[in-house]
Amino acid sequence: MKLLTHNMLTSHVKGVTKGYPLLIKATEVKVNEVEFNPQFVSRMIPKLEWSALVQAAEEDLPGELVADYETNEEFLKKVHRILLEVEVLEGCLQCPESGREFPISRGIPNMLLNEDEA
Amino acid sequence: VCVSVFQWSLVVHEFNKYFYFLLQEIKALLALRGKPFIPDEKFKEKIKSYYTSRSAFELWGHGQTHSELRASLLSYQSENMSPFMHKDSTYRINIYTFNKTLEFTDRIKRIDALDYLPFEGTVNLKSPQHIFCLLEDYGTDPNNIPEHPNSVYFGRWLADGQRELIHSHSVKNRHFIGNTSMDAGLSFIMANHAKVKENDLVFDPFVGTGSLLVACSHFGAYVCGTDIDYNTIHGRGRSSRKNQKWRGPDENIKANLRQYGTEKTFLDVMVSDSSKSVWREAALFDAIITDPPYGIRESTRRTGSHKDITKPPDGIYLESHIPVSQAYHLSDIFTDLLNFSAHHLVMGGRLVYWLPVYRPEYCEEMVPLNPCFQLISNCEQTLSSHTSRRLITMEKIKEPEELDSLTHLADPRFSPYQGHNAFREKYFSGLNKRRGKEDNKLDFNDVQSKNASR
Numbered sequence: 381m382k383l384l385t386h387n388m389l390t391s392h393v394k395g396v397t398k399g400y401p402l403l404i405k406a407t408e409v410k411v412n413e414v415e416f417n418p419q420f421v422s423r424m425i426p427k428l429e430w431s432a433l434v435q436a437a438e439e440d441l442p443g444e445l446v447a448d449y450e451t452n453e454e455f456l457k458k459v460h461r462i463l464l465e466v467e468v469l470e471g472c473l474q475c476p477e478s479g480r481e482f483p484i485s486r487g488i489p490n491m492l493l494n495e496d497e498a
Numbered sequence: 499v500c501v502s503v504f505q506w507s508l509v510v511h512e513f514n515k516y517f518y519f520l521l522q523e524i525k526a527l528l529a530l531r532g533k534p535f536i537p538d539e540k541f542k543e544k545i546k547s548y549y550t551s552r553s554a555f556e557l558w559g560h561g562q563t564h565s566e567l568r569a570s571l572l573s574y575q576s577e578n579m580s581p582f583m584h585k586d587s588t589y590r591i592n593i594y595t596f597n598k599t600l601e602f603t604d605r606i607k608r609i610d611a612l613d614y615l616p617f618e619g620t621v622n623l624k625s626p627q628h629i630f631c632l633l634e635d636y637g638t639d640p641n642n643i644p645e646h647p648n649s650v651y652f653g654r655w656l657a658d659g660q661r662e663l664i665h666s667h668s669v670k671n672r673h674f675i676g677n678t679s680m681d682a683g684l685s686f687i688m689a690n691h692a693k694v695k696e697n698d699l700v701f702d703p704f705v706g707t708g709s710l711l712v713a714c715s716h717f718g719a720y721v722c723g724t725d726i727d728y729n730t731i732h733g734r735g736r737s738s739r740k741n742q743k744w745r746g747p748d749e750n751i752k753a754n755l756r757q758y759g760t761e762k763t764f765l766d767v768m769v770s771d772s773s774k775s776v777w778r779e780a781a782l783f784d785a786i787i788t789d790p791p792y793g794i795r796e797s798t799r800r801t802g803s804h805k806d807i808t809k810p811p812d813g814i815y816l817e818s819h820i821p822v823s824q825a826y827h828l829s830d831i832f833t834d835l836l837n838f839s840a841h842h843l844v845m846g847g848r849l850v851y852w853l854p855v856y857r858p859e860y861c862e863e864m865v866p867l868n869p870c871f872q873l874i875s876n877c878e879q880t881l882s883s884h885t886s887r888r889l890i891t892m893e894k895i896k897e898p899e900e901l902d903s904l905t906h907l908a909d910p911r912f913s914p915y916q917g918h919n920a921f922r923e924k925y926f927s928g929l930n931k932r933r934g935k936e937d938n939k940l941d942f943n944d945v946q947s948k949n950a951s952r
Binding site: 381382384385388389390392400414415417419420423424427429464485486487488489490491492493 | 696697699720722724726728731732762765766767768769770771774775776777778779780781782
């Protein structure tokens with residue numbers, strides 16, 4: 381699971397109102413090399429919940445989005461790495477309100493709820 | 499009379515089952531460009547993205563009758579014609595008729611009737627420099643062929659479409675296929691209908707084996723998908739390939755993308771129930787492209803307890819809890835899909851999906867609507883004598899917040915598909931009763947080959 385995806389996911393456990401962002405509990409993380417595409421990164425930035433990304437990244441991303449990020453290649457490269465290169469292979473995503481865990485296996489999250497939670 | 503560049507349009511060389519898809523594809527591609535274009539070398543490159551055509555043409559004239567065509571051609575600027583018709587050039591004229599077979603003498607008559615055009619070159623049937631085509635459209639109903647064509651077109655052959663691309667992307671060659679892997683050509687058509695372009699973010703909520711994502715990634719879009727079936731997402735379970743028992747560990751969507759060199763655009767796939775959205779409330783996706791389960795080949799499922807429990811396939815690898823599934827009524831799938839798309843598509847973004855149809859009862863009002871969307875196109879692909887599926891393209895024109903929350907409930911057109919609920923039952927009622935309702939082994943190819951031989 382990439383952090384771009386994580387930024388867009390939320391907990392949908394019945395009754396939960398503050399299910400975003402999901403907490404990442406990773407047991408295996410991999411950093412891949414993915415071709416840098418500044419246009420794509422620039423396009424995605426406005427769609428992101430920036431604070432959730434900073435929290436998930438645990439790295440030195442500025443707490444607030446820099447101005448004219450579209451032309452700041454160094455910044456875009458940092459964001460690119462966080463969004464697309466960091467991959468959680470094993471672990472789980474945890475609902476911050478209910479504590480319910482969604483397992484991640486082979487990089488694939490399983491977001492299915494049981495009958496009683498739906 | 500100056501011919502507006504908007505009259506440059508392209509028509510399929512060989513009218514085949516994809517003809518109407520092509521027209522919509524053309525409109526979508528033209529809309530994507532936004533501004534008029536000059537048919538130069540760059541344009542010819544763009545033609546190469548018209549997947550439905552074996553070739554594509556520079557349209558010189560069209561009309562609903564031959565006399566309209568003649569008027570249209572006579573108003574076409576002669577300086578645009580003369581480079582291809584001068585006395586030192588060679589040419590031939592081909593006649594193509596969709597849904598009708600013409601006698602040889604009739605073809606000759608039509609060629610002769612084009613003598614009002616300034617052909618000055620010599621006819622060379624074997625290897626002409628220029629090929630012109632007269633195309634006649636006799637509709638789509640093979641049981642009701644009109645005497646006169648519905649529309650006629652005349653144009654000049656320009657460049658090859660991407661049939662080669664379709665061949666190289668053929669599902670047979672693809673690493674990972676499932677029972678419902680989309681025919682390669684149709685995936686590209688769907689991507690075109692959705693105006694998928696480079697750096698878009700595209701989502702498929704019933705991703706299966708990822709055929710649609712592969713096509714979108716070819717356009718440079720970044721792709722993600724979900725599916726309720728754990729084993730399909732992980733690439734496990736009974737193989738769809740004839741001589742293979744189990745899917746290999748490398749059989750998964752990512753591997754498919756890697757095969758086509760577009761792995762960098764692969765975002766994620768997840769196991770998830772599309773009726774229970776896992777995405778935060780925001781306009782995330784530029785396009786949503788999908789082929790929802792029809793309940794025939796792949797059973798339709800949704801989590802939740804219900805008496806009607808679908809039997810899980812044999813030999814599944816139970817790594818995590820697979821929740822009990824309940825029957826997911828077809829109408830709910832589309833209502834949910836439209837509602838989900840309204841909330842998660844960008845403004846102007848498109849939803850493209852297949853709608854299964856029971857032909858004897860079909861009427862246009864059955865296409866589900868949503869107040870946030872404008873219906874762009876509705877193209878039919880026949881599956882059998884009494885079933886077909888329709889490729890529906892919708893464009894988001896309003897945000898859900900802008901609407902009165904009760905609007906969508908008031909209008910009956912916003913959930914008209916309910917009458918179609920028994921699609922599965924209707925489908926099987928026409929078949930051998932022996933097979934039964936839960937038969938997932940129905941071979942789609944049987945239906946297709948029966949259809950193709952018609």
